[in-house]
Amino acid sequence: MIEQNLSLLLVIIPLLSAPVTAILPNARSAWLLTLAVTWTCLILAGWQITLVTDGSIISYELGGWSPPWGIEYRIDAMNAFVALIVSGIAAITLPYALLSVEKEIPLEKIPLFYSAFQLCLVGLLGIAQTGDVFNLFVFLEISSLSSYALIAMGEQRRSLTAAYQYLIMGTIGATFLLIGIGLIYAETGTLNMLDLNQRLQPILDHRTVHTGFAFIVVGIALKLALFPLHLWLPNAYKYAPSVISVFLAATATKVAVYIMLRMVFGVFSDEFVRKTPTDHMFLLLGAFGVIMASATAIYQRDVKRLFAYSSIAQVSYIVLGIGLSSVLGVTAALVHVFNHALMKGALFMACGALVYRLGSSRFENLNGVGRQMPWTCVAIFIASLSLIGIPGTAGFISKWYFVLAALEQESWPIALVILLGSLLAVGYVWKIVELLFLRPASDSTATVGEAPAALLVPMWLLVIANIYFGFNTELTVNVADTAARMLGLGMNHE
Amino acid sequence: MIDIILDHYNYWIVIFLMMSGFYTVISQGNLIKKIAGINIFQTSVFLLYISIGYVDDGTPPIIAEGYTTYANPLPHVLILTAIVVGVSTTALGLALVIRIKEAYSTIEEDEIHDKDKSL
Numbered sequence: 048m049i050e051q052n053l054s055l056l057l058v059i060i061p062l063l064s065a066p067v068t069a070i071l072p073n074a075r076s077a078w079l080l081t082l083a084v085t086w087t088c089l090i091l092a093g094w095q096i097t098l099v100t101d102g103s104i105i106s107y108e109l110g111g112w113s114p115p116w117g118i119e120y121r122i123d124a125m126n127a128f129v130a131l132i133v134s135g136i137a138a139i140t141l142p143y144a145l146l147s148v149e150k151e152i153p154l155e156k157i158p159l160f161y162s163a164f165q166l167c168l169v170g171l172l173g174i175a176q177t178g179d180v181f182n183l184f185v186f187l188e189i190s191s192l193s194s195y196a197l198i199a200m201g202e203q204r205r206s207l208t209a210a211y212q213y214l215i216m217g218t219i220g221a222t223f224l225l226i227g228i229g230l231i232y233a234e235t236g237t238l239n240m241l242d243l244n245q246r247l248q249p250i251l252d253h254r255t256v257h258t259g260f261a262f263i264v265v266g267i268a269l270k271l272a273l274f275p276l277h278l279w280l281p282n283a284y285k286y287a288p289s290v291i292s293v294f295l296a297a298t299a300t301k302v303a304v305y306i307m308l309r310m311v312f313g314v315f316s317d318e319f320v321r322k323t324p325t326d327h328m329f330l331l332l333g334a335f336g337v338i339m340a341s342a343t344a345i346y347q348r349d350v351k352r353l354f355a356y357s358s359i360a361q362v363s364y365i366v367l368g369i370g371l372s373s374v375l376g377v378t379a380a381l382v383h384v385f386n387h388a389l390m391k392g393a394l395f396m397a398c399g400a401l402v403y404r405l406g407s408s409r410f411e412n413l414n415g416v417g418r419q420m421p422w423t424c425v426a427i428f429i430a431s432l433s434l435i436g437i438p439g440t441a442g443f444i445s446k447w448y449f450v451l452a453a454l455e456q457e458s459w460p461i462a463l464v465i466l467l468g469s470l471l472a473v474g475y476v477w478k479i480v481e482l483l484f485l486r487p488a489s490d491s492t493a494t495v496g497e498a499p500a501a502l503l504v505p506m507w508l509l510v511i512a513n514i515y516f517g518f519n520t521e522l523t524v525n526v527a528d529t530a531a532r533m534l535g536l537g538m539n540h541e
Numbered sequence: 542m543i544d545i546i547l548d549h550y551n552y553w554i555v556i557f558l559m560m561s562g563f564y565t566v567i568s569q570g571n572l573i574k575k576i577a578g579i580n581i582f583q584t585s586v587f588l589l590y591i592s593i594g595y596v597d598d599g600t601p602p603i604i605a606e607g608y609t610t611y612a613n614p615l616p617h618v619l620i621l622t623a624i625v626v627g628v629s630t631t632a633l634g635l636a637l638v639i640r641i642k643e644a645y646s647t648i649e650e651d652e653i654h655d656k657d658k659s660l
Contacts, residue, residue, distance in 0.1 A: 214633065218634075219563075219582070
């Protein structure tokens with residue numbers, strides 16, 4: 048019974064509990080319900096992925112209407128993988144959220160905060176589960192609208208302008224996606240992804256299809272924060288409440304990557320990508336993104352902003368993987384989606400712990416804090432090593448696959464860009480290490496205590512996961528490889 | 542040439558609205574005007590979808606004797622959902638503008654920028 052409805056339950060449980068959470072009388076009960084919901088989702092997502100890792104597919108007909116007329120939830124390895132990442136990060140964020148949220152959000156607003164958090168989770172999980180492009184647009188807007196509201200709950204007034212800017216950019220992106228979906232619907236008369244894929248193949252040279260494709264790619268690129276459409280991201284991550292920075296940095300852009308993969312390869316095809324200049328565009332923008340964003344990160348004076356720019360760089364690596372449009376490239380992209388969620392989750396949790404104790408993430412307030420908050424700062428150090436891609440960390444595995452994918456096609460410039468990006472990452476990580484450990488402590492940092500255990504435990508779980516997945520690549524690489532093959536990518540080409 | 546314009550006048554209106562809305566979002570510094578621009582932009586997409594549902598000589602999609610050609614109702618249903626999304630976006634955007642006005646006592650983008658700089 049549960050197994051049959053697994054794919055729907057994953058979306059419906061947070062959807063139903065979100066309004067309940069909003070009317071709960073106090074902060075603790077709202078937190079407790081959200082905790083229960085996120086862990087239930089994690090268990091369901093874990094169950095779901097065991098059913099599809101062998102390459103099988105779960106097809107769920109919503110309301111019993113058979114596809115392509117009804118909405119279909121079609122779960123293959125990639126869907127289940129993304130759903131697992133989203134619910135896993137949500138579940139690990141919740142224990143961390145208790146203290147951090149109580150400190151940063153006014154008490155009477157906390158139930159509403161958790162309600163919006165669950166709605167955001169619904170949207171992201173829904174995107175991962177659905178097999179219908181219009182349904183995907185609706186879930187994208189659910190997750191986006193709730194994240195605008197969540198970002199606006201930050202402590203400083205600049206969180207309002209950051210949320211507003213994100214709202215404008217995000218709405219333009221979503222509307223572009225809507226236009227694109229409308230155009231391909233006009234050509235094919237269907238919204239089901241699988242059906243679309245089959246009906247689009249004979250008409251891929253129609254101009255309407257090309258226009259629709261362009262709108263869809265640009266729309267998703269805005270959500271993805273692909274260079275040069277990334278300008279909304281640094282402020283949104285910087286001024287959001289700590290918990291939201293953790294959650295969005297680890298999941299929102301990753302889900303956008305999934306939409307891009309699903310649309311570009313699943314709905315259109317890798318052949319179409321190579322026939323049009325799409326793959327070159329991805330490679331070019333990805334390469335620029337890696338270098339520009341990493342270089343900009345070096346000049347930041349605030350740890351949260353610095354890591355936000357580093358996020359843009361990491362997303363650009365993923366776009367490079369997509370641009371290679373090979374099985375290995377997409378495998379690398381998906382592995383990095385997982386690993387980057389672990390790294391940025393840990394890093395933004397550590398930033399949240401610094402904000403929790405010191406009230407600021409700006410450099411001038413953090414001099415030499417590593418001696419007072421060793422656990423937090425060592426967590427930043429290890430997660431940063433993973434960000435650079437030092438062997439023994441999860442980041443190394445992703446970088447390794449990116450370089451392999453680039454060399455498979457003898458794209459030396461791309462391999463060089465990946466190495467250069469890592470060198471630049473050494474640059475900004477060194478800045479942070481110097482700031483936290485080598486500078487003399489100032490008045491405010493000399494007396495501060497270590498962050499409470501409730502913040503440290505989830506943070507260190509993610510840090511340990513960074514090391515664990517640096518050695519055990521079975522889950523990540525196997526699932527990513529299965530997912531990439533199921534997208535119908537050719538083994539090798541040209 | 543004239544025929545192309547006249548036969549597809551609804552699409553030309555869509556393009557005109559889309560571009561004027563998009564231009565308003567980009568060019569205006571006033572936060573409310575930006576929201577208005579977004580609204581026009583989204584409305585053009587509603588019209589696009591409704592136009593897609595049109596079938597030559599089609600009647601409204603109600604089953605009745607003697608009528609066999611119907612307009613496609615699905616785009617209309619889809620766009621109802623998109624209208625709801627648009628309304629929520631507008632509401633949230635305007636709510637943010639109110640909060641920004643309280644925090645900065647202005648809704649002009651450049652003035653907000655100056656106030657953040659001077660801190």
